[in-house]
Structures are given as C-alpha cells and as structure tokens.
Amino acid sequence: MEQVVPYADKRYCVRHIWANFKLQFSGATFKELFWSAARATTLFDFEVAMESIKFLSEEAYEYLAEIPAQHWSRHAFSPFPKSNMLLNNVCETFNAVIKEARDKPILTQMEWLRRYMMRRNHEKWESYQEMEDKVVPYVKKTFERIEPATRHCIV
Template identity: 75%
Template sequence: MRMYICLQPLRSGFIKGYRPLIGIDGCHLKRAYPGLGKDGNNNIYPIARAIVEVENKDTWCWFLECLKKDLGDVCEGGGWTFMSDRQKDLLEAFELQVPTVEKRYCVRHIWASLKLQFSGSTFKELFWNATRATTLVDFEVAMESIKFLSEDAYVYLDNIPAKHWSRHAFSSDCKSNMLLNNVCETFNAVIRDARDKPILTQMEWIRRYMMKRHNEKWEAIKKMDGKLMSYVTKFFERIERDVRHCIVQVSRGDSYEVELNGKRTCTCYHGS
C-alpha cells in the first residue's frame, strides 16, 4: 500500500551541506509525495519520496515520520523551514509531526485563491508587493493599499500570519527568501512519464533519473572556476551596480552599517 525511499547518499549530502529548507508536495493523480531541497547552485535536490494509497492526514503523518527518522534530530530543533501549498491535511500533519519548524506557504497558491474573489492587475501587484516586502514598513504600505481597495481582501490576507508568506517576517535561519514551492512542482512535471507505470518500475525510473541528474551536476561542478557557484556569481554580478553606491560604516567587530540611497535595514528585515 505504501513505499518510502530516501537514498543514503542524498540523505547524507543534504544533512552535511544544504540550507534547512524542504519543499513538500503531492502528485495527486498518482499519489507520489516528494520532499526536496535546493543545492548550493539553487538547483533542485531530491531528498525523499513515497507512494501512498490516498492523500490524507494519516499518510502525510506517515511520510513526515519517515522523513524525521532519516534526517535525525534536525527537524526537531529550530532553524528548519518546510514549504507547502497549504493543503489542510498536510498542515495538520505538520503540527503533529514537526510542530517546531517554520512553515511557509507557496504564495502562488494563496494568490490563486485570492483572485477568485478579488481579481485585477491592481490587486495582483499589491499582493506581490506585500509578499516581496523585506521590511515591515513596506509590508504595511502594501496591506493598507489592499485594505483601501477591499476590506474583505485585507481580512482574508490578514488572517494568514505574515510569517508564512511575506519575506519581511521570515526567519533568517533558513537563509532563503523563497516564496514559491516550485521545486516540488518542477520535479512533479519531470517525472510525469513515470507516473503511469507500475509502482516498482516507477520507482526505478525515478531512481535512474536522479542518478543521471546528480552525475550531470557533479560533472558540471568539477569544471567550475573559483569558490562560488555559478548562480551565486551571477547574482553578485547583478547587484554589483547597487553595491557601488553603498556607504559602509564599521559598527563594532564584524557588525557594519550599510546605507543605500539614504536607507538602512537590519538583518531582521524590520529596519526602515
């Protein structure tokens, strides 16, 4: 009825070197649960997967319990983040199995529900401004604008704690500003050809795909120059122009004040 797989090399690699962020989702048609992270180059890193008989709270609890056993104590302490599409059964399973971890909700799914009642480019722009806000002030400005347009839309969003969907309220432990659960959805799309096969054949197809993919990533990394991943290098190149205009003042020890265009922000994202 159920099968869970977490390969030892993937488990060890994730524990030793990856950011504490796990995306969890289900392929509803064939009921495959994947749990995925991101590697140092911001690529998908599959951790574990399972086949179950039906998607409900019981099977989600079973999957999370198996995942906890494989990851050890990491899910019990602080600093870990799980991202999901906000499925009711999965949220209940989170509270039972991993109550102490930070939970993030895929904002694309929040918008999909919101736009059923409050559509239009203005609502969409303000909603995404609220999700991407890195300071409390910017978040409140976006929310007040939404409230001006519709009290109901404001109440709908206000009932979802900001720590689950707005960057300004995210914990800095995770070291990721990810708003979308697209790591799982991308993986689900890739394995589409395997999902109509018998379970053992399906699992072997996924295993071989992951082996081939990891080897391609390994060969690419061996050709890398310097200490930074290519994604990080490109990111730094994009922000280089802004950095040139920063004014840096030492505070004490390893603490600095950085000013850009007259604005200062702190590492807790609540500065203005």
C-alpha cells in the same frame, strides 16, 4: 504535517495564494499591492501594503488577513531557515520531473527516481569536470553582466 513535524517552519507558495486571491480581487493595483505585501521585508512596509489593500476593498484585506503572515510575507519569515523564497518552484520542478513515473507501482517509482538521480548527478559531475573557472557558468554570466556598472561604485 503538524503532527509529523510540529516544529518545522511552514510557508505557503505565494504564487498559489495569488492565483486564488485574483479570482475574487483582480486588477493591476491588487496585484501590485499583494506582491508588495508578500515581498515586504519590514513590518511597516507590510502594513502599508495591507492598508492600501484595505482602502480598496475590505473583503480583500480580510481574505489576506486570515492567512498568517509568517506563512507568506517575507517580513514575518522565521530567521532559522536560510531562505526567503516566496514561490514553491522546487516542488513544482520535482513534480514535473517525476510525471512519467507517477502511474507506476511504488517500487518501480523508487527505482525510476534512483536511476534519474544517478544519471543527473553524473551529468552534473561531467559538466563540473569541464569547467575551467572556479565559478559556475550562470554566476559567471551574471558577474559579467553587472561588472560594467560596478566600475562607477565608490567604496
């Protein structure tokens, strides 16, 4: 990737880092501190979590310190990509979708993928046509769920 797209922002899937980390350093405390470091939005919060890990285990701290923070901790993410995702769910979902086409020749795979995308786009279009609101159903449900709490907010 570095040779093909040298200036692309690179991030690692934190769930995969955690899966490897917990093989050596298990326990609820390590899990809580690891995810606190990954979700930290400031350098200070990140350092607090990392120092807590260091207090528990110097080896665990060294393991995480070897992975550049800009690849796995929210505080160090570049501001240019407009996402603060820690997990690689898009790739995981894509891999699950194409599972049945993987063992086919490349042209057959491409045709399968083309048809899949056309079918999916058509289904999304049809569901959009049936919408009565200006907001997608998921967002509408979320708003309805939090609306009672907003009645007590003061601007």
